[in-house]
Structures are given as structure tokens and as C-alpha cells.
Amino acid sequence: MSTEQDKILEEVTKGEYKYGFYTDIEMDTLPKGLSEDVVREISKRKGEPEFMTEFRLEAYRNWLKMKTPEWAHLNIPEIDFQDIIYYAAPKSKPKLDSMDDVDPELKATFDKLGIPLEEQKQLAGVAVDAVMDSVSVKTTFKETLAEKGIIFCSISEAIREYPDLVKQYLGSVVPPNDNYFAALNSAVFSDGSFVYIPKGVRSPVELSTYFRINAMNTGQFERTLIVAEDDSYVSYLEGCTAPQRDENQLHAAIVEIVAMERAEVKYSTVQNWYPGDKNGKGGIYNFVTKRGLCKGDYSKISWTQVETGSAITWKYPSCVMMGDHSTGEFYSVALTNNHQQADTGTKMIHLGKNTKSLVVSKGISAGKSQNSYRGLVKVSKRAENARNFSQCDSLLLGDKCGAHTFPYLEINNNTAKVEHEATTSKIGEDQIFYCNQRGIDTEDAVGLIVNGYVKEVINKLPMEFAVEAQKLLEISLEGSVG
Amino acid sequence: MENLIKNIIGKDISLVELFEENRSKIEEQSFSVLNDQREEAFDAFQELGIPSNKVESYKYTNLQPLFTGDFTFSLKPETLTENVEDIFSCDVDTLDSITIYMVNGWYYTRNNPGDLPQGVRIGSLARLAEEDPDFLARYYGSRAPHLSDGVVALNTMFAQDGFFVHVPEGVVVEKPIQIVNILMSEDALMTTQRNLVVMEDNSEARIMVCDHTLTTNKFVMNSVTEGFVGKEARLDFYNLQNQHNATTQVAGLYFEQHERSHLATNNLTLHAGVARNNIELKLAGEHAEGHAYGLYLLDKNQHVDNFSYIDHAVPECFSDELFKGVLDDHSTGSFTGKIMVRPDAQKTNAYQSNNNLLLTNDAKMNTRPQLEIYADDVKCSHGATVGQLDEDAMFYLRTRGINKEESTILLMYAFAYEVIEKIKVEPLREQIRALVEKRFRGELDKCHSCVVCGQKGTDLSCL
């Protein structure tokens, strides 16, 4: 590679995190550390019923017996779980009727991020449940949704208002002892969203939540539960941006989705947690368990993710296809730069008959980052006529980064058709030259080519999210590609 | 981890105890090059033990139960009263080859490789350790991972004999070199075999290793082959596995290739109880070309696990892998293909493909094609499929009057052909072609009886 290109690469890769600022809001916090008492206290402060306290305690006791997973292609520094604050909530829980009541500083933060929480968003037809460090601050469109019988609220509220639904489904897809981080989340989860779509209802708007990590040294333990009854449809958007900070922060979320007969759930994520600076200092540790259960026949769950942030990402949005004719999909763009590490992918578990799954993963590695795709396709013995196609591509930008692919295909039924393809490549100098010759400079050319490379996935995002995702990729690659 | 070998020398004993007890005897029988690494290997083995499925690289083959049970252990050379040629005849009769025999891992004493080209040496590893220890020391233990793989550690602890092939600089061995591994014993037997292949610069050879069992008892064969392919040298290495269903074989091939060398390995598993093939190619010289091929045809309760690791350590190398399998009855298969591209190994081209046909709903296949890439100017791809025969092709054949069974055989054969055609030794290719076809016609595989594998039948033809 020419030195000219190296220079451009260097420039592109040292783009600083644009969303590095934090909001100064008074916090109500518990002291650092984790114990049974802390778990009880969290449950108490949130005014939870007895079954929730028990749920948390059991998870905590499981967690104590478990170990940090080591199989991922990640270098995870030791985490001191006693040095983390497990509960932080804005002091006065605002009950807001209009936008005017929202804390102006919080509003300003969202505005700086370009999140149109206000009318623009409503005009765009998006109900926003903004989660600011663990506690839901504001929910819009609630009434409109309520008319259709759709419940969209914070999980804390759901625990109080709809305990039966929560009791029935919480932990039914991701059991509290599923893995180390899931157990931790189940014990201490702070807040998150709850969505319930009744039979035959199609959500008229795309439901969206923005998560932010804000308070200093606060672990964020989001918990999301989506239940879609027979013949229902919902598209859910989750977006994350976190302000800049020096200390590493732990994020261990759980998302559970249940889709009943003929129900369809689309879950889209744009994740841009603080990745650390260009020397690898700071950044979020993102250990997420996301799983959808296609419980009913002909149900469908589709995950789309654009991952550009976090110092460490450990995340495998999965689909368990239990219902006959059910479908699971996973579309992913994972971009790592500087010292970021990502180990992400999916699990497609075929249990029912005539189930289908599709995996499209596009990895982009730049700087000194390590980017791994890890995926499992499992066809159980009874899953007649299962179909899977996986395409996992990696693009390398620079010669100090790594791109890895670790697919596992476990096939126990002879009527299955499973195909996996993977390629690794770099942007061809001939491609760049071609663009240069047409008057496009190298940085733009790289942007163009990368955009083309991820298009298949970006196209799966809802329109406005797609635009945002594209912007994020550009920012993350800004000074970030060669 | 304790692996109890029962009834060895009449008592229950673990492999660790067995080694401790016989160590001085083994060391007395062997020479220093081999003895020098036993201690290290023994330490490693005490740590590692026999790999279970908890070890990531053995995830789909738990060797522990297979290395446990009633076994005798082959600790000293076999003395055969009869001539090997009298009890065994090779199927590839048209093959004009340099042939040597190995019995239970030991070099058969009455071997006569015949006239060899200038400077070419083919013989016993034990003798090499005695007669040319400096030569052996240059290579021995430098490729096989005896500190990180429990089976290789075990092999290194007990290693006493095996074959070696040495082709000096610039020499071309025209005739294929055939090495016939024979397992025969009255009792269940665990064997150790340690081989070495050294191809010096610009040399050329083709080596075929054929594995056979002559008696119906259980066997565990632990074989490790280290190979070195010098600058611009060419080597084709075939391993034909045709053993009975009560055999467990762990066959490790650990090769290092130098500049512009060309190596092709081909693991043809037509028959085995459990076969685990470790195929590691380290591309250590620029413009080296490594090919790893494999074909496995499984039925009954057979299990084959091909684990390949292609290490692109330097720039400008090429590698290509193709493994295909047909799985019938309750058989299970596993494939792992790991391609590593080291930092700075620019201009690497690496391709890999694994395709499988499942013929019954009780057959299982696990496949893990993996890429680990630390350089950017590379072209790598891998693909894996598990499925059935193409329905359109089947219909097409049937509209031409070919019945379903025959069409199935034709298409299975066509599926396997892609690997068979990679065989460069024509008589071997023809023989494999015939064997594969027979196999698909059910003339070879369904042993009508296997007492050994526990399935119904009336004779021992499959053995």
C-alpha cells in the first residue's frame, strides 16, 4: 500500500467520537458493589412485587456460581463487579404530560445527538420511550397505542401494572441462568422497555427507544421484553449512543422476544456506545443477550443491527424457531476501529418443521481492531425441511486489524439444506483508482465502497434509521478507512 | 484426567501409570533423540490428558471413552512368524510401487523397499534414531504440537518406531511409495506410530499410506506424521483409511512447507470406526502452495472428524481445501477448517469448501469453517453445505429411464468425484473410484454381519 494511502488511512481512522459529552443531572444512586442486600434494595426502590425480588435473587445466586465466558475471540480485562454502581435514577421521577416538562438539560443532550424526541419524531410517526440511565423518563404516543391495546412502557411500570404478563414471559426466552451476563442482568436490571401487541394488531408506528449511559461509573442493565400475540406485527428500534468517558463501563442487557402464531417482530439496533479513544482507553463493554422465540407457527423474528460502538462487543441476537414454518433472520453490520474488539453473530436454532433462517453479516475492521463473526446454525432431529443460508463477509481496512469468522453448523436432520459462505477481502486498489479517475477522492471512494458493501443490511433498517446508521458508519470510518 | 486402560499386563492402570511403569524399559529400547522429548511430553500429558469434547478443537469428538477400556498396549516390536505378503495383499494390484509394511505401528523387519533412487532413504524411525541421530534431531518434534495436544503428547511419550522417508535434494522418486499400516492382534490393542517425511529442496515424491485391519478386535491407533517439504519440492501424500468399525484412529499430519513448495494431502476415509484426522499445514516459505483434500463415506455408527489447520505464516502463499462427505445410517461427521493468516502474510489466497450429503435422518454433520485473518491484502473464502442430492438432477436422470436407486448412486458418485479426481496416482485413483462406486452400491459397506459393530448380519466381509 502506498504511503499516500497510509496517510489517508491514518487520517480516516483517527476520527474522534462525536458524541462525547455528558449530561449533568442529579442522580439518586446506591453505593458501589453487589450483594444480596443490594439486589433486594434495587427491587425495593423500584417497588416491585415479591415474585420479582425472588427472580432477581435466584439469578444473583446463579451468577455467583458462574464464570465469565472465555470462548470469545476477545481480550476482556478483569471486571471488578464490586466497583460498579448498580442503581442510578434521576432523583425526582418526573411524570410528564408534555415536552415542556422534560428536563431542559436532558433535552439538550438528546438534541445534540440529533434525536428528535419532540414533534418531529411524532410527525415521523415514532413513539419514543427514552431511557436515560435506567429509568424511563418520557413516553409519547402512549394513548394512541393504548387505543389499539398496545402496551409500550418501561419494564418497571410493566412489572407494577401488568405483573401477570411479565411473570408469564420474563425469563422465558433467556432464562436467568442462561449465561454469566444474563444472570447478572436478571439480578440487577435497572429498566428497559416492555411491549405487548395484542392479537391481530399491527403496530401503526415503529416503536423506538434510545438508550444512553450517563452517570459516572454506572453499569447499565437494560431489560427489554416484547410479546407479539397471534397475527400481530411490530417493528422496534433501539438506538444507543453514549457520552465520552475515561472509565470503562459495563453494559449487560437482555432482550427477549416472543412471537406467537403468524406474528412478526422486527428488531433493529444502531449501537454506538463510546468505543474508547484511539489509544484504546475507555469505552463501553457491551455484553448483550438477545434472543427471540418464534413460538407460534408461521411466526417471524428479524434482527437487524448496525454495531459501530463499544470497546468490547459480545452479542449474538438469536432466533429459536419452535413453531412450524417459522422464520428467523439476522442482518448485521459490525464496524470496529482503533482498539475495538467485537465478537458478534447469531444463533439460529431450528426446532419446528419447515423453518427458515437467513444470516447476512458484514464485518468491517480498521485500525488495530479485531472483528469476529461467530454463529451457530443448529438443525434439530425433528426439524424437517429446515433451510438456512448464511453469508458472512469481512472487509479489512489496514494491515493491523483482524477479521475472523467462526461459524458452527450442527445438522441433525437429513432434509435440511444449510449453506454457509464467507469471504474476506480488502478494498481493491483498482476500485479506488477507478473512483479517483472519475474525480472521487480516496476517502469518499472508500465511503462509497463501504456503503455499497453494507447496503444489503442497511436496507433492512427502517428509513430514518438507515440514514442515521449510514451517518454513523461515515463518522466511525471518518479518518477511518483505506 | 485419568484414562484407565484395563487389563494391561493383567491389571487396571492409567496411561500415566503405564508410562511411569515402563518408562525405563522404553528408554532402554530407544535412542536419545526420541527419549529427549518424553519428559516434556509426559508433563504436558499429565496436564492435558486425552482430549474430551470440552476441548474446543475436539468439540465434536470426545476421545476419552475411546481411549478407555480393555486394551493391551504395544510397547515392543511385533515379531511376525508369517510373511506379511502372505497374509495381506494390496487391492491396488496394478500399482508398481515401492512398498513397505508397518505392523501395529512398528517397522516390519523383513521389509524390502528394493532399489531406491540415489540417496533416498525409506526405513524405520527407530533405526534412524540409532544410525543418524543428528538428522532426526533436526526435525523430530518440531512440528507436532506435543505440548498442546494431549494425543500428540501421548504419542511422543510412547514413540519408539514408525516409518521415515527422506528424499535428498533434486531427487525425483518416480514410483509411488506405498506404506501399508497393518493392525493385527489377538486382543484389543492400543498402538503408537511416529513417522517422519523429509523432502529436500527440489525433490519430488508421492506417498500413499494405506491403513488396514486384519483382525476383528478393537484397535486404537495413535499416529503422528511430521513432514518437511523443502524449496520447490513437491509431495503428494495420500492416506487411505480402510479399517473396520471397531477401530479408533487419530492420525496427525503436521507439515511445514518452504518456498515454492507444493504439497497435496488427501485423506480418504472409506472405513473406520472413529477417525480423527488432524491436518496441519504451515506455509512457511513464500509462494508455497498447500492443498488439503478429503473424502469420507460413512455408515452404521461410524464417526469421522477432519480437523484442518492451514497456517499462512508468510506472504504470497496459496492454499486450497476441499472436504466432502456422504453420511448414511447413524453415522456422524465433523469438519473443522481453520485458516490462519498471520500479520504481514499479505497476498495470501486461501480457499476452503466442505460439502456434505446426509442420506438418513439419523446421520449428523457438524461443520466449522473458520477464518482468522490478521492481514488485509488477502483473498480468503470458505463455504460449507449440508444437504441432500439435487432434486432437479434426480428428476432429469429419472426421465432418462434411470431408476431412483441408480440415479442416487450416480449422483453420490458425482458428488465424491470432485475429490477423487484430485488423486494424481492413476492406479490409486482407479481403485478409489471403484471402491467408492462399490461402496455406494452397497457392495462394500453393509457388512452383513459385523459382530464388531453390533449390527445384524452373517459374515465378516466388511472387515
Added chain:
Amino acid sequence: MLSIKNLHAKIENKEILRGIDLKVKPGEVHAIMGPNGSGKSTLASVLAGNEMFEVNEGSVEFNGKDILEMAPEDRAREGLFLSFQYPVEIPGVSMVNFLRTSLNELRKYKGEDPLSASEFLKLMREKKNLVEIDSDLTNRSVNEGFSGGEKKKNEIFQMAMLEPKLSILDETDSGLDIDALRVVANGVNKLKRPDNATVLITHYQRLLEYIVPDFVHVLYHGRIVKTGGKELAHELEANGYDWIKKEFGDK
């Protein structure tokens, strides 16, 4: 020879053939024409025994035998040949091995001895000349890497080798240049005998300039809506299918 009565067939609950009646006698050439999606190729597939389609009503007799319950290979052995619209590529199966197996299966069914290798090669040479197929095509795997025209010529070559009683040519003319079309048509004409019959399935009239049909049928919405002589083909060529659609539109 062939007698189709009220044939209905569907795929994934969608009915494609909705009552076909057709009789073909030895020595005849029938052309089945119709707009895209009218069910032409489905009819060919159903007659050859493709299991993707489900026959839910009607009967098909061939040589006086009910063939609907027969496996595809038995239909072929009875003398029914389908020239595929899209012949499948079968890598690894050589043309020679494939054809020899096929031919000997047919012979076995008729109680004849299998051909020896040399007899077979001789026959293959003869037929190759007849249909003007390039000799190197037979050295390759079945249809692998063949161009569109080569695949179609290969179908006709197989037809020559197998000497069927009834040949169904499914869109054999599509995608052929004029030279290839002539080769294919000449092959078909040369193979025509008083005791065999041909059904040409085609969208265009072009092929019918080379192979003159005795009957032309128009298939529309899964039914034969019109039957005539070769002049019907000219009429369709001149006026298109719109008038058919108008006259027989959705009912």
C-alpha cells in the same frame, strides 16, 4: 398412443392445469402454444412425472397404460421422452456413463441385452452425426458448462439415442440462434417415424416453420381452448395472444 382426459394438476395448492384433454396418435406432430404462464411447461413436467406437481383429477394413458402412478423412470422406459426447457447440469457424471446407463436401462425394460461398450460407442457416433453434435460435448459431464444451444442440442442427441415413442419438446426453441434452431429442427425431423409422435411446446411460431405440426393447440389458463391445423399457428403469429385472452379470459 397418448390420451389425456380432464387432467388437473396443482403446485402448492395453486391449480395450474384445469382440465386438459388431448389425444396423440402415432406419426403425429402436435404443437402446444400459449402465452406465458398458461401451463405449457407444467403439462410437460406432469407427463414426465415431476413430483413437485400434484395431479388431483383426470387420467393419462400412454400405450394403453395409466402412467400417472408410474415413476418417472418407468414412463421413460415406456418410451416417453422429455426435452427439458432448462436441462440441469450434473457435474461429475460423464455424458458417456450417463447415456449408457440410460440406454441400457431402457433396453433391459424391453427385454434386450445391454449394449457392449464398443456397440454403444458406435451407436453414439452414428447419432452424433445425425444430430450434428460436436464430439467433445460427449466427453464432458452432463450439461456442465454447456451453452444454451449446446444443452438443447444435447437433448435432441439423447432423444436420438433413446428412440422414444413420444417426445415432448419443452420450449426447445427458446434461446436458440437460427443455426442451432435449424440443427435442432433437422434432428427432430430426421427422427420422425410413422410409429412415433412428437409434442412441441412453444411460445413462438418460429420452430413450426421447420417442424410442421399436424395439430396446433392453444393452451390458456390450464385448458386447451382452441385446436386447429398449422394455420392456427400463423394466426397466432399474426395476431398475438390477446384475442385468445379476450375470448377466453378469466372464467
